[in-house]
Amino acid sequence: MLRVEHLRKVYGAGTRRSFEAVADLSVTVAEREFVSIVGPSGAGKTTLLKCIAGLLPQTSGTVYLDDEEVVGPPEKMALVFQDYSRSLYPWMTVEQNVAFPLKRRKLGKAALRELIQDTLRSVGLGDAGAKYPWQLSGGMQQRVAIARALAYQPEILLMDEPFASVDAQTRADLEDLVLDLRDRYGITILFVTHDIDEAVYLSDRVVVLTPSPTRVAEIVDIPLPRPRDQVETKEQPDFAHLRAYVWRSIKRPEQAASTLT
Numbered sequence: 001m002l003r004v005e006h007l008r009k010v011y012g013a014g015t016r017r018s019f020e021a022v023a024d025l026s027v028t029v030a031e032r033e034f035v036s037i038v039g040p041s042g043a044g045k046t047t048l049l050k051c052i053a054g055l056l057p058q059t060s061g062t063v064y065l066d067d068e069e070v071v072g073p074p075e076k077m078a079l080v081f082q083d084y085s086r087s088l089y090p091w092m093t094v095e096q097n098v099a100f101p102l103k104r105r106k107l108g109k110a111a112l113r114e115l116i117q118d119t120l121r122s123v124g125l126g127d128a129g130a131k132y133p134w135q136l137s138g139g140m141q142q143r144v145a146i147a148r149a150l151a152y153q154p155e156i157l158l159m160d161e162p163f164a165s166v167d168a169q170t171r172a173d174l175e176d177l178v179l180d181l182r183d184r185y186g187i188t189i190l191f192v193t194h195d196i197d198e199a200v201y202l203s204d205r206v207v208v209l210t211p212s213p214t215r216v217a218e219i220v221d222i223p224l225p226r227p228r229d230q231v232e233t234k235e236q237p238d239f240a241h242l243r244a245y246v247w248r249s250i251k252r253p254e255q256a257a258s259t260l261t
């Protein structure tokens with residue numbers, strides 16, 4: 001379980017140019033839960049995710065992963081960012097990219113090969129291991145980034161706008177891929193997105209953030225049945241209702257509360 005308690009982040013704290021990005025934010029994510037974070041542009045979503053990932057020191061507050069305080073990038077956590085072109089190493093093949101974070105794991109050669117092959121197959125790239133990232137489409141490169149995170153066998157996956165740079169069809173395919181992988185590997189996912197439809201479609205709960213300095217405006221339960229389907233789920237009146245509710249909660253938080261029945 002992930003617990004964020006009273007997290008506050010001030011950039012340049014103690015200087016004249018200090019800027020409070022995260023005010024006082026607490027949230028928990030249960031094991032195997034899919035939680036999305038949405039909020040106005042510039043609210044502080046990426047800042048929050050980086051603090052949770054142990055990549056950026058918070059000013060105050062604490063992050064716990066399975067009751068252990070996060071003070072640097074935890075072993076049990078993997079990350080996928082929006083910019084796959086910068087997160088993959090162009091001089092390495094797909095296989096080498098996926099293998100890179102596993103170096104410290106000290107797996108035998110055969111076990112490593114098998115893990116890489118299995119993971120690439122699970123994202124539909126079983127034949128692409130010898131290719132270089134620049135020989136692949138954007139959607140395929142993002143699949144490699146997902147495979148690399150999965151091969152690491154994380155308990156929790158943090159994803160920051162992972163599908164923002166791909167076309168709509170590829171995005172839908174990748175959303176379904178992530179849902180499928182979550183079920184198969186039993187991973188907990190914390191997912192930052194600008195896209196309200198995406199947040200509602202994927203999540204068990206959606207955390208709506210206020211404008212900067214951010215805090216939690218509201219947490220919305222998404223009780224839509226699973227497995228979800230891009231057409232059937234989005235056709236349901238409950239889906240439309242929830243997406244409108246989350247939209248209002250971001251734009252006009254004071255009006256949202258009166259519309260959820």
Ligand SMILES: Nc1ncnc2c1ncn2[C@@H]1O[C@H](COP(=O)(O)OP(=O)(O)OP(=O)(O)O)[C@@H](O)[C@H]1O
Pocket residue numbers: 011012019021039040041042043044045046047048212
């Ligand atoms: N290194 C930094 N130094 C100072 N201020 C920063 C720094 N990084 C981000 N900020 C500021 O903190 C605020 C939150 O930024 P952040 O990128 O976390 O927001 P976001 O919600 O992820 O944005 P977006 O919706 O545009 O992706 C913004 O006002 C931003 O300008």
